[in-house]
Amino acid sequence: MTSPSSTSTTVPRAEERWTALQWGTLFVLCAALFLDALDVSMVGVALPSIGHDLDLSTSSLQWVVSGYVLGYGGLLLLGGRAADLLGRRRVFLTALAVFAVASLLGGLVDSGELLIATRFIKGLSAAFTAPAGLSIITTSFAEGPVRNRALTIYSSCGATGFSMGLVLSGFLTEAGWRWTMLLPAPVAVIALLAGLKLIPKSPRERGEGRGYDLPGAVTGTGAMLLLVFTVVSAADAGWASLRTLGSFAAVAVLLAAFVTVEQRSSHPLIRLGVFRVAGQVRANIGAATFFGSYVAFQFLVTQYLQNVLGYSAMQTALAFLPAGALVAILSTRMGPIVDRFGTPRVITFGFTALVVGYVLFLRINLHPSYAAVILPSMLLLGAAFATAFPSLNIQATNGVKDNEQGMVSGLLNTSFQVGGAIFLAVVTAVVTAHTGHGGGKQAVLDSYRPGLWVITGIGVLGLLVTVSGLRRRRPSYGLLVASSATEPIREQQVDATRDDAQVAARD
Known part of the structure; x- marks a missing residue:
């Protein structure tokens, strides 16, 4: 059962098939999230070429990456609330149009400062498309197996975009770094035109409850x-x-x-009561540690492959290909698994695969066998992304009123992005502190190892937080929670104890 404030779009029952319009809407939203995630990781391989062409120092180059994260992570809370207040469709399509224009300009500029500015604008627009897109899904698909299936496909597209970013960047950089900036523009335009036709109109908050x-x-x-x-x-x-x-x-x-x-x-931007629900807290901490550790891992591994092993941009991209391919293969198969086992168990499995992958990678040396040393970690990380990423999204959005879906979506995405920025900076600082004055590849490798241990520790922290959600939890998912004093009681498949549910009901 949905709340009275749900959109006018007919919500299918769990046993009904999706309509062509629903598939089309989901396709547009997935395309936008794929582009958002792609832009986070795709620029990495192209940085040396960008620095050479635009005469940028290393400190300036970091802002090509950080500018995007700054706009994305800094404005997600506002983006999520704007989707609730101004209308999800309007916010999503407007931000997508800005993303397309900024992508075009980013591929044409001849100044490092202008490139960084376009990256910030793209991150800003992503801060609005991501929570708006997620809240469109959660208010258009019935909670339970139907929504879980939609969220699994949607989240897996984001995970695939991030995983495939380095792969695509390797191919595009061979033709010129500007193609890494230009590629998202036509895709965003196509998604925008399709969205104008396919995404249903959503109501804005009305009456006394509306405020900015x-x-x-x-x-x-x-x-x-x-x-x-x-x-x-x-x-x-x-x-x-x-x-x-x-x-x-x-x-x-x-x-x-x-x-x-x-x-x-x-009319708060964030209802602070959500932080009293253990499932919400675990989802956000999990998002920060999961994505933060992987962003740092990808950064160090890219440097290791190129600076220590002498890989080319193309070879580096192909080294990451198994992880991205595994995410793509598993993307449409996670819904039934989440329905059967519940989000806490699936997230725990994902974090376990993540940590084991990090631990196995600690075996690296100056002449590792790719098949025996690197490939197992890539496959485990792909399995981790395919399972944990969609499950975290499902856990964070289940049991939330329609008029707060944008808020919790923005909060979750903020955890992803801010976690990525913070943990990457921490790991980079650890590596810098252990960089010796001597030269040689062994010295470089020795400076990377402490960073890899910190990354593993971050993953273990996320695993421990996730495991805490398994305590006192019964196999049954039919937990009844009242969303508010005026709404009917809804059956939820959420990660929450009965105490958590009572707190959520009071809020």
Whole structure:
């Protein structure tokens, strides 16, 4: 049963087949998420060529990557709430159009500063398309097997886009780095035109419940932007520098102000009660540790393959291909598995595969066998992404009222992106601290090993948080939770104990 505030789109029953319109809508949303994820990882292999053509230093090059993450991670909370308030379809299509224009400009500019600016704009637009797209799905498909299937396909497209980013970048960089910037433009235009026809109109919040919470938007977005900026720039400024410490203090002040505003606001940007639900907390911590550890792993492995083993851009791309291929193969098969075993068990399996993959990669040396040393880790990481990524999305959005789907979607995506930025910066700082003055490939490899251990530790942390959700949990998924005092009780397949459910009902 859906809430009274659901969209006018007819929601199919679990046993009904999807209509062509529903498949078309899901295709458009998947295309947008694929592009968002693709842009996060695709630029990596092209960075040396970009630096050479635009005469950018290493510190400037990092902002080609960080500029995107800054816009994406910093504005996701605002993007999620904007989808609820302004209409999901309107926000999604407008942001997708901005993404297409910025992609085109990014491939044409001749200035490093302008390229970084276009990357920031693309990240900003992704901050609106991602939560809007996810909330369109969760308000258009009935909770349970039908929605789980849709979310599995949707999330797997994002995981595939991220995994395949390096592969595509390797091919495109051979023709010229500008193609890595230009490729998303025509795909985004096609998705935009299809979206105008296929995505159903969604209502905006009406009546007394509608509000914009501008103070919350300013303090919350400002805190996220400053946090990401501080972390990614700390490597250059120094973690103990006055600027870095001052920035972290400012982040703390902004976060405190944000919490105060949200507690007093009648229309909060984030309903703080969601953090009292253990399933929500585990989903967001899991998202941050899962994606954060993998972003750092991909960064170090790319450097290892090229700087230590002497791989070309194409060879590096092909080395990551098994992981991306496995995600694509498993993308449409996870829905029934989640329905049968529940999100906590599937996420636990994903984190276990992730950690084992990291541990096996610790065996690397100056002359490793790809089949015996590298390939097993790639396959395990592919299995981890295929299982954990969609399950985290399902766990975070199940049991949430339709008018808050954009909010929780934005919160989850913020955890993904901010986790990626923070943990990448931490691992980079560890590697830099262990970089010796001597030369040679062995010295480079020795500097990477502490970073790989930190990555493994981050994965273990996420696994422990996930395992905590298995305690006291019964096999039955028919937990009844009241979404609010005025809504009918809905049957949910959520990761929550009875105590968590009672807190969610009170909120």
